[in-house]
Amino acid sequence: MKVAITSKGVTLDSEVDPRFGRAPYIVVVDTETLEFEAVDNSSNVNAFKGAGIQAATTVCEKGAEVLMTGYCGPKAFATLEAGGVKVVDDVTGTIREAAELMKSGKVTYSTAANKEAHW
Amino acid sequence: MIISIASGKGGTGKTTVSTNLTLALGDRVELLDCDVEEPNAHLFLKPEIEQTRRVETPVPKVDLEKCTFCKKCQEICRFNALAVVGKQVLVFSELCHSCGGCMLVCPEKAISEVGRELGVLNFGNRDGIRFINGLMRVGEAMSPPLIKQVRANANPDKITLIDAPPGTSCPVIAAMNDTDFVLLVTEPTPFGLHDLKLAVEAVKLLGIPAGLVVNRADLGTDDVYRYAEQENLPILLSIPFDRRIAEAYSRGKLIVEEMPEWREKFVGLFEQIETIVNRSKAQLCANS
Structure with a gap:
């Protein structure tokens, strides 16, 4: 299964970045093979508005089935939902740990945003 | 004065x-x-x-019958007010600054304007x-x-x-x-x-x-x-x-x-x- 994880760095040992829209990288990992691609999200880090929406469209385009992150706001959540991407929030640790957690199936999918919208 | x-x-x-x-x-x-x-x-x-x-201020409304999901509207919007995901176009009208750019770049003329109060x-x-x-x-x-x-x-x-x-x-x-x-x-x-x-x-x-x-x-x-x-x-x-x-x-x-x-x-x-x-x-x- 392909899962997108917000990351502070470009390796499997990088730490999960709790921010979704403004995380420097989004690592897309195959939970079976641990093959991964680190997508540069830096253009979004300083986005004027709607960073979460932009990051969400990126996740959808990369074909991930699940997004793992710390916080996900309402606009990003709506965008992911439209793209059929499920969300797991409050994720911490390394990218590898998050991917293994996903593989183990011991995750709870969010039913709503867990962060207020930004203005 | x-x-x-x-x-x-x-x-x-x-x-x-x-x-x-x-x-x-x-x-x-x-x-x-x-x-x-x-x-x-x-x-x-x-x-x-x-x-x-x-x-009111004008914000976009997308006609999905005409839309080909080319994403030109999403790309031109500085404020990320439009998101093209799969066969959907989400409009976050509260982010829209009413520039009309999305309407201008849409090759299918699928975007019209509605009012946001x-x-x-x-x-x-x-x-x-x-x-x-x-x-x-x-x-x-x-x-x-x-x-x-x-x-x-x-x-x-x-x-x-x-x-x-x-x-x-x-x-x-x-x-x-x-x-x-x-x-x-x-x-x-x-x-x-x-x-x-x-x-x-x-x-x-x-x-x-x-x-x-x-x-x-x-x-x-x-x-x-x-x-x-x-x-x-x-x-x-x-x-x-x-x-x-x-x-x-x-x-x-x-x-x-x-x-x-x-x-x-x-x-x-x-x-x-x-x-x-x-x-x-x-x-x-x-x-x-």
Whole structure:
């Protein structure tokens, strides 16, 4: 299964970045093979508005089935939902740990945003 | 002539100055309350509201029958108000700045405009003095479009006074831009001075002549006077920290009503502004 994880760095040992829209990288990992691609999200880090929406469209385009992150706001959540991407929030640790957690199936999918919208 | 009354820091006395100046000058002026997030000039001027008009700003609506999901609309939007996901186009209309770019780039002409309610405009008058304010819809995040609509209703035959919102961000720029003079109201406190400096820098960028009113002038320190001298900012009026003024304010009364000797001072304030504006216009003509 392909899962997108917000990351502070470009390796499997990088730490999960709790921010979704403004995380420097989004690592897309195959939970079976641990093959991964680190997508540069830096253009979004300083986005004027709607960073979460932009990051969400990126996740959808990369074909991930699940997004793992710390916080996900309402606009990003709506965008992911439209793209059929499920969300797991409050994720911490390394990218590898998050991917293994996903593989183990011991995750709870969010039913709503867990962060207020930004203005 | 258009005069905007701004401050940087909130609560320095913008509304006190603009409402008293309005009443002192009488029916040759109109007052536009552009602090649309919390307008309060009407509490002091007490105009009779004659008309209320709902105003909207255009936002996109996508016809999915025509859409080919090419994402050109998403790419052109600086504010990420459109997201193309699979066979859906999400419109986050609250982020839209109404530039119309998405409509222009859509090759299928699939985008049309619908309205997002910004709030209302209230039109009124007090003894022949024209009054307009804007009141933003609760939940609306962007005030500049509404401020621009308030200003679009200004009468060019009147002296227009604009009560600006506090701060130095987009709403304040919308209230100060294209005015002939910015009257900055400050108080001689460290916080007042700090935010005054930000406001002065913004006014400089806009290239508008400015002057100062120092309110509660006998409080705080003399740093603001030194700063004014350095910056060549004329101090056009000082209002003392006077119990009678505070009492009038607390009852929603104007200083010029309760203490008639102030009428002349506010008229004098206007005359100084008029002189500066005329001088700067003459200079502009000479330079061009």
